Amino acid sequence: xxxxxxxxxxxxxxxxxxxxxxxxxxxxxxxxxxxxxxxxxxxxxxxxxxxxxxxxxxxxxxxxxxxxxxxxxxxxxxxxxxxxxxxxxxxxxxxxxxxxxxxxxxxxxxxxxxxxxxxxxxxxxxxxxxxxxxxxxxxxxxxxxxxxxxxxxxxxxxxxxxxxxxxxxxxxxxxxxxxxxxxxxxxxxxxxxxxxxxxxxxxxxxxxxxxxxxxxxxxxxxxxxxxxxxxxxxxxxxxxxxxxxxxxxxxxxxxxxxxxxxxxxxxxxxxxxxxxxxxxxxxxxxxxxxxxxxxxxxxxxxxxxxxxxxxxxxxxxxxxxxxxxxxxxxxxxxxxxxxxxxxxxxxxxxxxxxxxxxxxxxxxxxxxxxxxxxxxxxxxxxxxxxxxxxxxxxxxxxxxxxxxxxxxxxxxxxxxxxxxxxxxxxxxxxxxxxxxxxxxxxxxxxxxxxxxxxxxxxxxxxxxxxxxxxxxxxxxxxxxxxxxxxxxxxxxxxxxxxxxxxxxxxxxxxxxxxxxxxxxxxxxxxxxxxxxxxxxxxxxxxxxxxxxxxxxxxxxxxxxxxxxxxxxxxxxxxxxxxxxxxxxxxxxxxxxxxxxxxxxxxxxxxxxxxxxxxxxxxxxxxxxxxxxxxxxxxxxxxxxxxxxxxxxxxxxxxxxxxxxxxxxxxxxxxxxxxxxxxxxxxxxxxx
Numbered sequence: 001x002x003x004x005x006x007x008x009x010x011x012x013x014x015x016x017x018x019x020x021x022x023x024x025x026x027x028x029x030x031x032x033x034x035x036x037x038x039x040x041x042x043x044x045x046x047x048x049x050x051x052x053x054x055x056x057x058x059x060x061x062x063x064x065x066x067x068x069x070x071x072x073x074x075x076x077x078x079x080x081x082x083x084x085x086x087x088x089x090x091x092x093x094x095x096x097x098x099x100x101x102x103x104x105x106x107x108x109x110x111x112x113x114x115x116x117x118x119x120x121x122x123x124x125x126x127x128x129x130x131x132x133x134x135x136x137x138x139x140x141x142x143x144x145x146x147x148x149x150x151x152x153x154x155x156x157x158x159x160x161x162x163x164x165x166x167x168x169x170x171x172x173x174x175x176x177x178x179x180x181x182x183x184x185x186x187x188x189x190x191x192x193x194x195x196x197x198x199x200x201x202x203x204x205x206x207x208x209x210x211x212x213x214x215x216x217x218x219x220x221x222x223x224x225x226x227x228x229x230x231x232x233x234x235x236x237x238x239x240x241x242x243x244x245x246x247x248x249x250x251x252x253x254x255x256x257x258x259x260x261x262x263x264x265x266x267x268x269x270x271x272x273x274x275x276x277x278x279x280x281x282x283x284x285x286x287x288x289x290x291x292x293x294x295x296x297x298x299x300x301x302x303x304x305x306x307x308x309x310x311x312x313x314x315x316x317x318x319x320x321x322x323x324x325x326x327x328x329x330x331x332x333x334x335x336x337x338x339x340x341x342x343x344x345x346x347x348x349x350x351x352x353x354x355x356x357x358x359x360x361x362x363x364x365x366x367x368x369x370x371x372x373x374x375x376x377x378x379x380x381x382x383x384x385x386x387x388x389x390x391x392x393x394x395x396x397x398x399x400x401x402x403x404x405x406x407x408x409x410x411x412x413x414x415x416x417x418x419x420x421x422x423x424x425x426x427x428x429x430x431x432x433x434x435x436x437x438x439x440x441x442x443x444x445x446x447x448x449x450x451x452x453x454x455x456x457x458x459x460x461x462x463x464x465x466x467x468x469x470x471x472x473x474x475x476x477x478x479x480x481x482x483x484x485x486x487x488x489x490x491x492x493x494x495x496x497x498x499x500x501x502x503x504x505x506x507x508x509x510x511x512x513x514x515x516x517x518x519x520x521x522x523x524x525x526x527x528x529x530x531x532x533x534x535x536x537x538x539x540x541x542x543x544x545x546x547x548x549x550x551x552x553x554x555x556x557x558x559x560x561x562x563x564x565x566x567x568x569x570x571x572x573x574x575x576x577x578x579x580x581x582x583x584x585x586x587x588x589x590x591x592x593x594x595x596x597x598x599x600x601x602x603x604x605x606x607x608x609x610x611x612x613x614x615x616x617x618x619x620x621x622x623x624x625x626x627x628x629x630x631x632x633x634x635x636x637x638x639x640x641x642x643x644x645x646x647x648x649x650x651x652x653x654x655x656x657x658x659x660x661x662x663x664x665x666x667x668x669x670x671x672x673x674x675x676x677x678x679x680x681x682x683x684x685x686x687x
Contacts, residue, residue: 005326005357007334008341012056014317015241015275017101017188019056019340022333023354026321026342027061027105027190027245029073031383032393037067037078039087044094045395050347051100054354058095059190059342062107065177069116070124070198072109074381079104079177085184092185103188104181105245106174110198111159111207122160124170126202126224127209129159136288139594141584147380167214167224170198174228175235178242188241189232193225193265194280195295200247203265206256206284218261222268229272243276243316244269248306251283252290259309266310278319278342279307288595296375297322298596304328307338323370326357348374348386363464367457372592373674379591387674388458390420390681400685403428409687410435410489410659412479412650415443417665417676417683418495419462424684425493426469433487434466435477441466443497444666447520448673451564452597455673479650484657491687492659494651495680498644498666505556505640507616512550513638516561519549550636551575554621556613558585560672562641563594566601569639576605577633579623583610588672608633644670662687 003009012019025047032043047058064071067078078084088104095102109116111125137145162170178189193199201207202224208215214223225244232242246265250256266277281294281303292298303322311318317339320332329341346353350366357365366388374384374392386392391399407430411422414436426432440446441463449456466473477483484492500516502508514522553569555562558580566576578585578601585607586594601607610626620632646667654661664683665676 003357003360005330005362008326008330009354009358012317012340014057014188014243014340016239017057017241019101020099021054021056021354021358022329022340023055024319024340024342025050025055025058025347026344027059027192028344029062029076029378029384031073031075031378031381033075033077035075037064037076037080038084039077039091041396042393043077044087044091046393047091047102048094048098049351049391049395051095051098051102053347053351054358055100055343055347055351056354057187058100058102060091060102060104062109062192063104063177063181065106065108065173068119069121070108070110070113071115072107072112072197073378074115075383079106079180080173082180085180088181088184088186092187096185101187103190103241104177104186105190105192106177106181107192108170108173108198110196110201112196117155117157120155120158122158124162124166124198125159126198126207126214127161129201129207132285134285134287136285136291136595139288139584139586139598140591141587144380144591147382167227170224171228171231175231178232179235182236182240188243189236190278191225191228191232191242191244193269194245194247195282196250196284199225199228200257200282203247203261204250204253204257205261206250206253218264219268222265225265226268226272229269229274233273238273241275243274243278245278245280246310248279248281248303248310249294251281251294252286253284256284259306262306263310263313266314270314270316274316276317276319277310277314278321279303279310279338280321281306287599288592289599291592292372292596294322296372296592298370299323300325301328304332304337308332311336311338326353326362345370345374348384348392349388363461364468365461367461368454369452369458369673370454371452371590371673372596373590376590376592385674387672388677390678398685400424400427403430406430407490407687408433408488409491409493410484410487411493411495413443413495413497413665413667414438414441414473414475415495415497415665415676416445416458416462416673417497417680418443418493419466420677420680421493421495421664421684421687422471423462423465423469424681425687426471428684430687432469433472433474433489435474435479435483437476437478439476441473441475444520445673445676447516448564451561451568458673480653481657484654484659489659491662492654492657493662493664493683493687494654494667495664495676496647496650496667498670499647500561500640500642500644502640503642505613505616508640510616510618510638512618512636513616513640514549515640516565519565519639548637549574552634552636553577553639554579554633554635554637555639555641556621557581557641557643558607558609559641559643560586560588561644562639563589563597563601563607565639565641566605567597570601570604576601578605578607579611579613579621579633580607580609581612583626585609646670
C-alpha cells in the first residue's frame with residue numbers, strides 16, 4: 001500500500017548535507033540548557049529523542065553567540081567561548097548515533113534580549129526602536145507579571161545603536177560561534193534573521209531607521225546579513241552548509257517587512273552563499289493574540305505562501321514552517337511549493353512522528369493540541385512542558401519500561417487520565433481492564449474538544465490507542481466493591497475525574513440553568529466507531545430532557561472552561577456574557593491561548609470581571625460590579641462554570657476493597673488536561 005506521506009519521507013539535500021527525509025526539527029527555545037548555558041544531560045536527551053524518532057535534521061534553537069549578552073531567556077544555550085564545545089560535541093554525537101544531522105541556529109536577540117534588560121545591560125539595536133504599544137500584559141496575573149520575561153520594569157531600558165565597530169564585532173561573534181559549532185561536529189549553521197531579533201531589526205524598514213550604508217534601501221538593510229553570511233563562510237569553509245531564517249512579512253507593523261522584501265532578502269542571502277532559506281513570519285505584539293498569528297501560528301498552513309513565493313525566486317531549497325500537517329507538507333513538497341518542512345510543537349508532542357509516518361502508523365502519532373503551554377513557559381522563564389507528552393523534558397529518565405511481572409490492573413474512568421494510565425500499563429505488559437460508567441470514552445476531554453477544537457485530535461488518538469492495545473474496555477459499567485471482587489485485580493487506578501456543581505447560587509435550580517456536567521451530557525455522545533461530537537441544537541429547538549439552551553446565555557465563571565465554552569457558544573449563534581468573580585479571566589489557560597480565547601470572546605461577546613453574582617432569576621442574572629453597584633443581565637439560559645472539585649466518590653467507595661488504590665487525574669487534584677495526562681502516565685509507569 002502506498003504511503004500518502006511519501007514525498008515528505010524522501011531523502012533530500014541542503015548544500016552538501018544529505019538528509020534522510022524532509023522533516024526538520026524547527027529551531028525553538030526550550031530552556032533546557034544549564035544555568036550557565038552549557039548543554040547538560042536534560043537537553044542532550046531531549047534532542048536525542050527527536051533524532052531517534054526519525055527527524056532528518058535537528059535545528060538547535062536560539063544558540064547565543066554572545067552569551068550571556070544578547071540572550072532572550074534564561075537557560076538558553078551558549079556558544080560564546082570554547083567552554084561550550086564539549087557539551088555541544090556530545091549533542092552532535094548523540095544525534096549522529098541515530099542517523100540524524102544537527103545544525104545550530106545562531107542568534108543575538110537584539111531589542112528582545114530580555115536578560116540584558118534584567119541585568120541592566122545595554123540592548124543592541126539598529127536604531128532606537130519605536131515605543132511599544134500593547135495590551136498584552138493586561139491578561140497576566142500578578143504572579144505571571146512577576147516572572148514574565150523576568151525583566152520588565154526592573155531597570156530602565158538602555159539602548160546601544162550599533163556603530164561600525166559594533167557591527168564588525170557582531171560579525172566576528174557569529175563567525176567564531178559558527179567555527180565552534182563546526183568544531184563540535186555540527187553539520188550546518190542557520191543564521192536567525194527573523195522574529196525582530198538583531199539581524200531582523202536591520203532588515204525591517206519599521207525598526208531600521210539608519211541613514212548610513214546599513215539603512216534605507218533593501219540592499220542596505222540586508223548588508224549586515226550579507227556580510228555575516230560571508231564572514232561565517234570565510235571561517236567555516238565554502239563547503240560547510242550555512243543558511244538563513246527570514247520573516248516573510250511583519251504583520252501589524254505599518255511599514256514593516258513585506259513579502260517582496262523577503263523575496264529580495266532571500267535572493268541576496270543566496271548570492272552571499274546561503275545554501276537554503278527557512279521562511280517564517282512575525283506579528284508585532286500590539287495585542288496578545290498577535291503572537292498566535294506569527295510566529296507561533298494558529299491557522300494551519302498560514303505561513304506556507306511565504307515559502308512558496310521565495311521558492312519561485314531562488315535556486316536553493318526552501319524550508320516552510322507554521323502548523324503544517326504531514327499531509328499538507330507532503331502535498332506541497334510534491335507540488336514543488338517548498339522542499340522541507342520544519343516542525344516544532346508536533347515534535348514536542350511526539351518525537352517519533354517521522355518514524356511512525358515511515359511505518360504507516362499516522363494514527364498512532366500523539367497530536368499537538370495547540371494549547372500553547374510550551375511557548376507560554378518561555379514567557380515565564382520556565383522549562384518548556386507539553387500537556388500531551390508527559391516525557392518532554394524528562395527524556396533522561398526511565399520512561400516506559402517493561403514490567404518486572406505481569407499484573408492485572410483495573411482502571412476506573414475512561415477520561416484522559418484513565419486512558420493514558422491504561423495505555424502505559426498495557427504497553428509495559430500488564431493485563432488491563434478499563435471500565436467507564438458512561439457509554440463512551442473521553443470523559444471531560446470529549447467536552448473540552450467542543451470548547452476548543454485542538455483537543456479533538458488528542459481525544460481521537462487516546463481512544464485509538466486504547467482500542468488498538470489489548471485492553472478490555474467495558475463501557476456503561478459502574479465501579480463498586482462487587483466489580484473489584486469479581487475482576488480480582490492486583491491494582492486499581494481510580495481516574496473518576498471532577499465535578500462541577502452550582503456553587504450554591506440563589507436560583508441555580510431554575511429550569512433554564514445548566515451546570516457544565518449537564519451540558520456535557522447533552523452535547524456529547526458515542527457512536528460505534530469511537531467518540532463523536534455533536535453541536536448544539538438551534539436556540540429555538542424543542543427542549544431536550546426538559547431543557548433548551550436559549551439565545552442569550554450568561555456564563556458564570558470565566559476560567560478555562562467558562563471562556564472556552566463562551567467561545568464555542570458564540571460560534572453557535574448565541575449572545576454570551578461571561579461573569580468572572582476575579583479581576584483576571586482565564587487563569588488556567590496558558591498565556592498565549594488565554595490571549596487568543598479572550599480576544600475571541602471579547603470581539604463577539606462580553607467579559608465582566610470582578611463580578612459577584614447575587615441571584616439568578618427566571619429572566620436575568622443579578623450581579624454586583626467591582627464598586628458594588630447592582631447590575632442585571634438578561635438571560636434565556638445560564639451556564640454555571642465554577643471551578644471543578646475532585647470527584648472522590650469512587651475512591652471512598654473502594655478504600656477498603658483490599659487492593660492497592662492509585663489516584664490519577666482530576667479526582668486527585670484538578671489540573672486540567674495537562675495534569676490528567678501527566679498523572680495517567682505516572683501511574684501507568686508505577687503500577
